[in-house]
Amino acid sequence: MPTISALIITTALVALASAAPSRVKTQHTELRDEYDFVIAGGGTAGLTVADRLTEAFPDIEYGDVEVTPGFFDPPGSPPPATQMNYSVPVPTLNNRTADLLIGMTVGGSSAVNGQFFDRASRLDYDDWDYLAGEVSKDVNTRWNWDSLLPYFKKSVTFVEPDKAIAQALNLTWDYEAAYGGIIPRRECAAGNKDGLCWVPASQHPWASVRSHSGQGHYRDVIEDRPNYDLLVRHKVTRVLYPDGDPAQGPPMVEVRSLRDGNVFTVRPIAEAILSAGAIHTPQILQRSGIGPQAFLRVPASISSPIYLGLATTFRITRQSDLA
Ligand SMILES: *[C@@H]1O[C@H](CO)[C@@H](O)[C@H](O)[C@H]1NC(C)=O
Numbered sequence: 001m002p003t004i005s006a007l008i009i010t011t012a013l014v015a016l017a018s019a020a021p022s023r024v025k026t027q028h029t030e031l032r033d034e035y036d037f038v039i040a041g042g043g044t045a046g047l048t049v050a051d052r053l054t055e056a057f058p059d060i061e062y063g064d065v066e067v068t069p070g071f072f073d074p075p076g077s078p079p080p081a082t083q084m085n086y087s088v089p090v091p092t093l094n095n096r097t098a099d100l101l102i103g104m105t106v107g108g109s110s111a112v113n114g115q116f117f118d119r120a121s122r123l124d125y126d127d128w129d130y131l132a133g134e135v136s137k138d139v140n141t142r143w144n145w146d147s148l149l150p151y152f153k154k155s156v157t158f159v160e161p162d163k164a165i166a167q168a169l170n171l172t173w174d175y176e177a178a179y180g181g182i183i184p185r186r187e188c189a190a191g192n193k194d195g196l197c198w199v200p201a202s203q204h205p206w207a208s209v210r211s212h213s214g215q216g217h218y219r220d221v222i223e224d225r226p227n228y229d230l231l232v233r234h235k236v237t238r239v240l241y242p243d244g245d246p247a248q249g250p251p252m253v254e255v256r257s258l259r260d261g262n263v264f265t266v267r268p269i270a271e272a273i274l275s276a277g278a279i280h281t282p283q284i285l286q287r288s289g290i291g292p293q294a295f296l297r298v299p300a301s302i303s304s305p306i307y308l309g310l311a312t313t314f315r316i317t318r319q320s321d322l323a
């Protein structure tokens, strides 16, 4: 098998702990000459992809770029999430603008949420199916509640309460219900959230520390992954195809240092993976000239109907928004 490597370019780290693994890179000069994969985004998706790839191909080198300022261990409450005024006037919000909250850290929004591991209702996921049109008759390849439920179940671990506490408080539990998907519902995870129900916490049951992708897919695995590098305090700005021709192989990934504004490119040998989240991935694509021409400020190099269906993720935070 060939030697393979990866670089993850992630959000910048403001408070990188001294216990941070040594393969966290903070500048261009610390990078290897070549990476097989370059992954833009060090959040929930990017780190998961990096973990899976570096595990499956131990001889491959990966790089991950995290794209914004953040923290490894978010202190206290409220959790640090950067409020970004990305919104243009939204017709469905009466032309108001709205703030978007983005988890700007290694681990992304999984590291800055309220430690509730909540699941939306069945109808919300089935709406994705509806939006996408009938893309497939095979339920296993569709994005709806039934096809996602096995993955939801895989993503949680039910931990029994301590025996003495369970006895003192007369607690009972139901394993199947804890993973959701059964009726009658006792858990919010069952796809029907009206009324009172339980939700799991994204917290380690004994250590009482936050469980997030920066922990599970980076810190916990990096020791055994000499092929896995993480670049922080940098943003991916766009991807560039040599001679504008996608047929010539993977694009160069353009990266900007948040410290000195220095811009450079990293060219993966095998593949560039954009996992920068619902906000930043379309932004990178559109800056790269990939998307519907109506949204681009550069000539479209690749026309693609990238959805801008963000209305449901807007969070109205200012009192004046409610007026
Ligand atoms: C976002 O909007 C609010 C209110 O209009 C303003 O006070 C704040 O400075 C803006 N933040 C940024 C990062 O532009």
Ligand SMILES: *[C@@H]1O[C@H](CO)[C@@H](O)[C@H](O)[C@H]1NC(C)=O
Pocket: 091, 094, 095
């Ligand atoms: C929102 O803005 C658009 C474009 O300026 C305008 O045509 C439309 O009437 C506005 N809608 C509302 C509800 O004000």
Ligand SMILES: *[C@@H]1O[C@H](CO)[C@@H](O)[C@H](O)[C@H]1NC(C)=O
Pocket: 170, 172
């Ligand atoms: C403990 O819970 C069971 C089942 O929920 C119930 O039948 C029983 O009355 C409870 N015992 C006490 C002491 O509350």
